[in-house]
Amino acid sequence: MVHIRVINPNTARTMTESIGHRARAVAEPSTIVTAVNPAMGPESIESHYDEALAVPGLLAEIAAGEAAGADGYVIACFGDPGLDAARELASGPVVGIAEAAMHAATLVGRGFSVVTTLARTTGRTRDLAARYGFADACRGVHACDIPVLELDDPSSNARKVVADLCASAVDRDGCDSIVLGCAGMASFCTDLSRRVGVPVIDGVAVATKLVESLVSLGLRTSTRGEFARPGPKKYAGLLRDFSV
Numbered sequence: 001m002v003h004i005r006v007i008n009p010n011t012a013r014t015m016t017e018s019i020g021h022r023a024r025a026v027a028e029p030s031t032i033v034t035a036v037n038p039a040m041g042p043e044s045i046e047s048h049y050d051e052a053l054a055v056p057g058l059l060a061e062i063a064a065g066e067a068a069g070a071d072g073y074v075i076a077c078f079g080d081p082g083l084d085a086a087r088e089l090a091s092g093p094v095v096g097i098a099e100a101a102m103h104a105a106t107l108v109g110r111g112f113s114v115v116t117t118l119a120r121t122t123g124r125t126r127d128l129a130a131r132y133g134f135a136d137a138c139r140g141v142h143a144c145d146i147p148v149l150e151l152d153d154p155s156s157n158a159r160k161v162v163a164d165l166c167a168s169a170v171d172r173d174g175c176d177s178i179v180l181g182c183a184g185m186a187s188f189c190t191d192l193s194r195r196v197g198v199p200v201i202d203g204v205a206v207a208t209k210l211v212e213s214l215v216s217l218g219l220r221t222s223t224r225g226e227f228a229r230p231g232p233k234k235y236a237g238l239l240r241d242f243s244v
């Protein structure tokens with residue numbers, strides 16, 4: 001039996017529940033999915049500042065997962081915040097939803113485009129595509145300019161706005177697939193795939209299945225080199241409890 005801890009790094013409980021629902025929908029019946037979010041940090045992650053302030057809470061959830069015996073982790077935010085630091089704490093695999101979605105996109109087509117939330121996050125998306133080796137495969141990054149916490153607000157008309165943006169991205173970029181650039185769009189995926197006519201990829205689902213597969217293959221984070229556990233050290237002030 002595989003136990004996956006799916007971490008929403010922001011503190012919006014409603015998003016955590018939606019993310020958990022999406023992960024359970026694709027996981028094997030025998031897999032235990034625990035969806036959590038930190039008690040501290042930003043209510044949504046839409047800037048570098050938000051992302052930086054989300055990492056301590058994320059790492060606290062990784063530490064809690066280690067204590068609870070989690071076999072692997074999903075970081076369910078499209079900026080993949082704290083991914084490398086999380087890998088230093090986790091014994092099992094840690095997969096970010098951007099990393100997972102981009103890899104999946106390159107397995108079903110040559111080029112993909114990303115449809116994300118605020119325009120100010122598009123640079124981070126391009127940085128991640130480059131980091132993961134997909135600078136050429138990423139044909140475009142388009143922002144719907146709907147704030148993360150308004151995606152599930154019917155008055156934002158987010159589903160139609162995102163669907164129209166996906167369709168125009170296919171036309172303009174000539175991409176073979178679309179990657180959804182926010183965990184808050186996960187519930188849109190199935191409907192969008194039907195409407196847009198190309199694979200629409202949600203990183204929550206892909207990351208969940210990737211972690212499940214890695215664990216079932218007995219693959220854990222390598223602790224020999226870069227992702228070895230951090231050495232003993234004092235952390236002052238608000239972070240005093242983060243000594244490992």
Ligand SMILES: NC(=O)NC1=NC(=O)NC1=O
Nearest residue numbers: 044045077078117182183
């Ligand atoms: N591009 C994004 O806005 N990503 C996200 N912000 C969040 O709070 N969760 C996400 O997935």
